[in-house]
Amino acid sequence: MAVIPLVLAVTGSTAAQAAPATPAPTVDYVVIVGVPGLRWEDVSAQQTPTLWAMAERGSIGSLSVQSADQPTCPLDGWVTLGAGNRALWSAAPAAPPNPDNSSGACPDVPVDIERPDGIGAFLPDQRNVVRHNQERLPYGAVPGALAESVRCTVAVGTGAAVGAARPFGRVDRYEPQLPQNAADLLDECVLTMVGVGAVAATEPAARQAQARAADALLARVLAARPPESLVIVAGVSDTDDARRLHVVVAEGPGWERGWLTSASTGRDGYLQLVDLAPTALTATGRALPENVFSGHPARSVPGRPEKLDVAVTQPADADREAGAQRRIASWFFGVLAAVQFALAVAVVPLLRRARMPSAPVVSSSPRFGFHGLVRRASRSARPQPLAVPRPVVNVIEVLLVAAALAIPAALVADAVPWWRTDHPGLLFAAVTLALLAAGTAAVRLTPAYRQTLGPLAMVAAIAAVVVAADVVTGARLQLNGVAGYSALTGGRYAGLGRVGLGVLVAGTLLVAGCLAQRVRRPWRPYVVGIVGGAGVLLAGSPYLGADAVGAIALTAGVGIAAVISTGGWLTFSRLAWATLAGLVVTAGFALLDLSRPDAERDRLGRFLTALGDGTGGRAVQRAAASSVGALDSPLTVLALVGAVLVWFALLRPWGGLKRLFGIYPAIRAAMAGIATAAVIGGVLGGSGLDVAGAVAALTVPMAALASMRVLDHASDRTHPPVAPPSIEVVQPGADPVSGSDQRHEQGGGVRLAAKVLPWNPVDGAINT
Numbered sequence: 185m186a187v188i189p190l191v192l193a194v195t196g197s198t199a200a201q202a203a204p205a206t207p208a209p210t211v212d213y214v215v216i217v218g219v220p221g222l223r224w225e226d227v228s229a230q231q232t233p234t235l236w237a238m239a240e241r242g243s244i245g246s247l248s249v250q251s252a253d254q255p256t257c258p259l260d261g262w263v264t265l266g267a268g269n270r271a272l273w274s275a276a277p278a279a280p281p282n283p284d285n286s287s288g289a290c291p292d293v294p295v296d297i298e299r300p301d302g303i304g305a306f307l308p309d310q311r312n313v314v315r316h317n318q319e320r321l322p323y324g325a326v327p328g329a330l331a332e333s334v335r336c337t338v339a340v341g342t343g344a345a346v347g348a349a350r351p352f353g354r355v356d357r358y359e360p361q362l363p364q365n366a367a368d369l370l371d372e373c374v375l376t377m378v379g380v381g382a383v384a385a386t387e388p389a390a391r392q393a394q395a396r397a398a399d400a401l402l403a404r405v406l407a408a409r410p411p412e413s414l415v416i417v418a419g420v421s422d423t424d425d426a427r428r429l430h431v432v433v434a435e436g437p438g439w440e441r442g443w444l445t446s447a448s449t450g451r452d453g454y455l456q457l458v459d460l461a462p463t464a465l466t467a468t469g470r471a472l473p474e475n476v477f478s479g480h481p482a483r484s485v486p487g488r489p490e491k492l493d494v495a496v497t498q499p500a501d502a503d504r505e506a507g508a509q510r511r512i513a514s515w516f517f518g519v520l521a522a523v524q525f526a527l528a529v530a531v532v533p534l535l536r537r538a539r540m541p542s543a544p545v546v547s548s549s550p551r552f553g554f555h556g557l558v559r560r561a562s563r564s565a566r567p568q569p570l571a572v573p574r575p576v577v578n579v580i581e582v583l584l585v586a587a588a589l590a591i592p593a594a595l596v597a598d599a600v601p602w603w604r605t606d607h608p609g610l611l612f613a614a615v616t617l618a619l620l621a622a623g624t625a626a627v628r629l630t631p632a633y634r635q636t637l638g639p640l641a642m643v644a645a646i647a648a649v650v651v652a653a654d655v656v657t658g659a660r661l662q663l664n665g666v667a668g669y670s671a672l673t674g675g676r677y678a679g680l681g682r683v684g685l686g687v688l689v690a691g692t693l694l695v696a697g698c699l700a701q702r703v704r705r706p707w708r709p710y711v712v713g714i715v716g717g718a719g720v721l722l723a724g725s726p727y728l729g730a731d732a733v734g735a736i737a738l739t740a741g742v743g744i745a746a747v748i749s750t751g752g753w754l755t756f757s758r759l760a761w762a763t764l765a766g767l768v769v770t771a772g773f774a775l776l777d778l779s780r781p782d783a784e785r786d787r788l789g790r791f792l793t794a795l796g797d798g799t800g801g802r803a804v805q806r807a808a809a810s811s812v813g814a815l816d817s818p819l820t821v822l823a824l825v826g827a828v829l830v831w832f833a834l835l836r837p838w839g840g841l842k843r844l845f846g847i848y849p850a851i852r853a854a855m856a857g858i859a860t861a862a863v864i865g866g867v868l869g870g871s872g873l874d875v876a877g878a879v880a881a882l883t884v885p886m887a888a889l890a891s892m893r894v895l896d897h898a899s900d901r902t903h904p905p906v907a908p909p910s911i912e913v914v915q916p917g918a919d920p921v922s923g924s925d926q927r928h929e930q931g932g933g934v935r936l937a938a939k940v941l942p943w944n945p946v947d948g949a950i951n952t
Contacts, residue, residue, distance in 0.1 A: 209438045210469040213413035214375050216460060217405055218265070218343060219398045220258040220382040222419035222431045224500035229493075231392050232399040234406065235417060235433065240492045242415075242435030243484040245444030246499040249421050249430055249457045250674030252321050257290035258343055258382060261421025261457060263313060265377075266347035268461030268477035269325035270674075273346060274316045288425040289384070295342050303357060305345055310353035326351060329476045330461040334375045334468075340366075341379030343420075348377045362401060366408035374468055378405055384423035412437065414467045418460060427510065427672045429503040434482065436467075442484035449677040450730065451663065452485050453499060456674055501604070505664040506672050508603040512612055513666045517818035520590050520881060524822060527587055528829040530580055531888045535895065536838050537572050577892070581639070584885040586624045588643045591667050591687055591881055592650040593619040598665035612666065636893040637848065640886040641698040647882055648691030651684050652722055655729050659684075679730030680723055682869070683819070686878025688729075689738050689861045692719035693745055694883070697854025700749050708749040708850055716742030716857075720769065733868045737875075739769040741861030748856060751849035819877025826880030829888065840891030847894060858883055 224246070229236045251260040252270040259273035273293070298306040310327065317325045328351040331337045336356040339348035349355050357372055362380070370376050380401035383394045402417065409415055414437070419430025432455050434444060443452040446459045458479030462472050466481035489495045594616050602611040623646060632638035654661040662668030662681050669681035680688065696715035700708035720742065722728055724735025743765035747758035834841035845852035862876040869875065 211412050211414045211436055211467050212374070213370070213410045214464040214467055215370060215378065215405065215409055215413055215415045216265070216347075216376070216464065217378045217380055217402055217415065217417045218262065218347070218420040219380055219417065219431070220261060220343070220419065220421040221384045221423035222395065222398065222417075223383070223428055223503055224431055224496055225503070226383055226391055226395040227431060227496065232395050234399045234403040235431075236492070238402075238406065238415070238417065238435045239433045239496070241440065242433055243439045243442040243444045244488070244495065244499065245432050245453045245455050245482075246429040246502050246671065247418055247420075247432035247455050247457060248449075248671050248674050248677075249419070250672070251421075251457070252317070252323055252325065255290070255422040255425050255427050256457070257293075258421045258423065259293055259295070259346055262343040262347040262379075263327050264325070264457050265418075265420055265460055266330050266349065267317070267325040267327045268329055268458055268479055270321075270323040270458065270478065271313075271317050271325035271327055272321065273313055290421075290423055295346060297342065297345055297358070297360075299358065305339070305349075305355040305358035307345065307349045307353040307355065310349050310351065314351050323478065324475075325478075326476055328352075329473060330464065331356075331375070333465055333470060333473055334373070336373040336375075338369060338373045338376040340369075340377070343379040344377035347420075348375070362404060366404060367410075370405070370408050370413075371410045375464060380405070382423055383419075386424075414439065414464075416460060416463070418457070420457060426507065429499065429506050429671060431499075434463075434484070439484045441488060441490075442486050443488050444482050445485055446482045447480040448478075449671075450679070451677040452487060453502070454671060454677050455482050458674075501601075502664060502671065505601075505603040506670055508608045509664050509666055509668075509670055510672060512609050513670075514818065515609075516594060516612075516616075516666050517822070517877075520587070521818050521821040521825060523590075524587055524881065524885065525825045527580070527583055527885065527888075528825055528833070531584070531829070531892070532833050534572055534577060534580060534892060535833060535840055535888075577896075581889050581892070582624060582628055584889045585627050585639055585643060586620055588882050588885040589620055589623045589627075589646065590616075591683060591878060592647045593623060594667040595650055595654065595661050595665060595684075595687075598661045598668070636890060637698055637701065637851070640694060640851075640890050643882070643886055644691045644694035644698070646691075647687050648695055648719070651680075651688045651691065655680055655684070655722055659729075679728070680734055682874040683878045685723065685729075685731060685734040685737075685865055685869075686862065686875040687882055688719060688723060689734075689741060689865065689875070690858050690879045690882040692716060692738070693741055693854040693857045693861070694851075694886070696742070696745065697749070697848075697850045700850040700853075701848050705750045708853075709746040712742060712746040712749050712850070712853070712857075716745065731869075734865055736769065737861045737865035737868065739765060740864050741857035741859075743857075744860045745853040745857030747853075749850045749853040754856075817874055817877070819881075820873040822877035823873040823880050826877075826884035829884055834887060834891055840895040841887060844887075844890050844894045851890070855883065855887065 226232065227235055227239070249256045249261050249264075250270065251264040252272045253260065256264070257273075260271070263273045264271045296308055298308060300306060313327050317323070317327060326332075328349050331348050331350045337348040338357040338359075339345040339355050340359050340362050342360070345355050345358055348358075357369070359369060362378060363369060378401075380398045381394065383391055383398060385391045385394055406415065415435050417431065417433045419432070421430075422428060432444060444455050445452045446455055446463075448456050448459055456479055458477065459482050460479070462477045462479050463482040465472055472481075594612075596619050597612060597615040600611075600615045602608050602615060605611050627633060627639055627642045627646075630638070630642060632642065659668075659679055659681075662684050663677065664671055667683050669676045669683075671677055692715060693712075696712045699715060700711040703711055716738065720735050720738050723731050723738055729735070743763070744754070746765075748754055830841070833839050845855075858879055862879040865875040866873060
């Protein structure tokens with residue numbers, strides 16, 4: 185029954201189709217100029233006039249240089265460029281680490297280059313590099329795959345030799361330095377790689393000098409370039425542990441005045457280092473080797489500002505934001521984990537004291553007088569705990585609301601350019617706290633806050649709306665955002681990230697549970713299915729969330745929540761319905777993803793393709809390695825703190841969560857679905873406990889607050905309570921209550937009648 189909305193969600197996600205991109209005309213030559221460490225802040229019309237003029241004519245973007253390790257040092261960048269896949273230059277024992285390096289700079293690793301014939305070169309360590317990448321790393325990179333795909337290559341400089349070497353170590357044409365007359369050299373082969381030096385200094389003056397020197401060599405390359413050629417200038421690596429985005433410029437026929445992008449990023453103005461190899465082959469009209477490259481060909485798209493000085497502010501700003509995000513995200517989630525741990529410690533004693541002794545009981549026995557009304561205090565064999573002062577409870581409740589809204593507030597805070605200031609961390613903290621205070625006040629001052637489920641419903645709705653609005657408008661808040669994902673990691677550049685998925689899952693299912701609780705039981709599965717289907721569409725549409733794995737995880741959660749939203753256990757028939765929903769939606773997303781071009785497929789389509797061609801083992805290995813690597817995230821701490829609080833406190837007999845689930849079965853269903861989706865999303869997405877951590881940050885504080893609320897009413901009688909009596913004169917005859925023919929005293933009498941006060945199961949309070 186709940187399958188129908190989910191199927192409609194998958195069908196609706198296929199409605200929009202992107203217009204096919206017009207391919208650029210092919211060229212005869214490709215020249216790749218590598219400048220390790222070059223960033224957009226180093227480029228200007230005064231300091232680098234050649235590169236500036238080239239950028240005015242061509243297309244520009246930000247380059248993410250993620251290799252098989254971090255940071256990407258120069259040799260790692262060059263070998264990744266030549267492999268078209270994440271790789272490492274590991275030629276031990278020829279490249280040992282420098283134990284004296286404490287500055288964070290990349291070590292100066294010597295490369296053994298032999299020149300047996302004086303024309304080409306031979307790298308004896310290349311076989312060890314290939315073996316290391318094939319046997320010890322999960323990416324399946326083949327160093328030299330780009331060179332092996334063309335007839336011959338030219339390399340100028342040590343780094344370029346590493347990038348242009350074939351898998352067995354041969355460099356077809358090699359020069360250690362760019363000759364004065366380089367025209368004949370660049371015209372010799374279809375692919376040329378040139379190293380023009382690095383920009384590695386930390387002092388501004390020294391960086392400017394290095395950038396000017398590289399620009400001078402670039403001028404000589406452009407002067408000697410062959411006709412009908414594509415020249416790509418790329419900052420192929422970092423030079424220290426300060427990971428940054430780097431320069432990429434493409435200039436040639438069909439690459440005029442645009443933004444660079446590719447299917448691997450899905451974001452205008454962004455490329456990955458692994459995209460350069462397929463770009464070089466596609467530009468020359470050559471077919472890509474199968475199952476070798478992980479990148480996709482770049483293309484130029486319109487939309488760049490006419491003035492270059494305005495255009496370059498965007499990649500330069502993105503670089504500053506990405507660098508600041510890396511530093512601030514760690515302490516933000518670390519502080520959030522510490523705050524939630526402190527709140528967990530504070531909530532436990534409140535839960536144990538929240539259930540107060542029963543209220544006095546009304547007795548109508550005639551032996552207590554004419555009115556028959558006495559109040560008899562309940563007695564307990566053991567002393568009752570002292571009540572927690574109401575102001576303390578109110579403060580804890582407000583803090584729980586604020587803790588649950590922390591991630592949505594941090595997401596909205598990225599609408600303010602805090603990274604442009606001299607103290608970005610302080611400004612981000614100030615903006616986030618201001619938004620957090622506003623959101624918490626809005627929840628607190630709403631009349632629905634007094635209801636048991638009021639805070640939970642409002643917080644969940646705010647969180648879901650924030651993530652949904654960001655995804656619909658292009659996910660600009662998540663890109664390089666503190667509560668989003670970083671372009672430096674090379675994992676995602678558009679759509680829904682790990683944290684966003686967790687918040688969307690929790691918000692969507694909690695809203696669905698609160699709405700379902702307000703309708704009659706037979707309608708609850710449909711309410712959950714409709715609300716959850718909207719979330720699945722948002723997450724899985726390739727033009728919105730673009731996360732098929734997240735959509736599948738949310739589908740499983742929605743299916744579980746729908747079938748148990750009416751109460752009871754997860755029986756076999758209910759599990760069958762939920763499994764059917766999951767299979768139908770998963771098949772729908774799989775067919776949708778497989779119907780798209782290879783370059784535009786999401787993780788699900790790429791994984792299914794890998795299974796078909798026999799490389800699925802590496803895909804599983806990469807996902808496992810990614811999950812293990814994500815375990816050192818502060819989000820893991822959030823997940824563990826939430827699990828401990830739920831298992832060892834909220835689910836205890838005194839914890840209140842079981843009572844909450846008994847009174848509100850739709851909320852129990854929603855939280856069961858949330859747990860299911862968090863586990864599946866983390867396992868299939870290779871994100872470890874990141875999704876579960878984001879889920880816990882929102883769900884656990886609200887579960888604790890709702891549990892405190894139901895415990896506060898735990899002494900309310902669940903059977904109809906007795907009201908103050910009303911006096912009714914009864915004439916001799918039939919008893920009007922029992923209907924029997926029993927007689928009262930001769931001459932009439934007096935009887936007590938009680939009024940029934942209904943109990944409202946929605947807000948857990950007595951309607952008076």
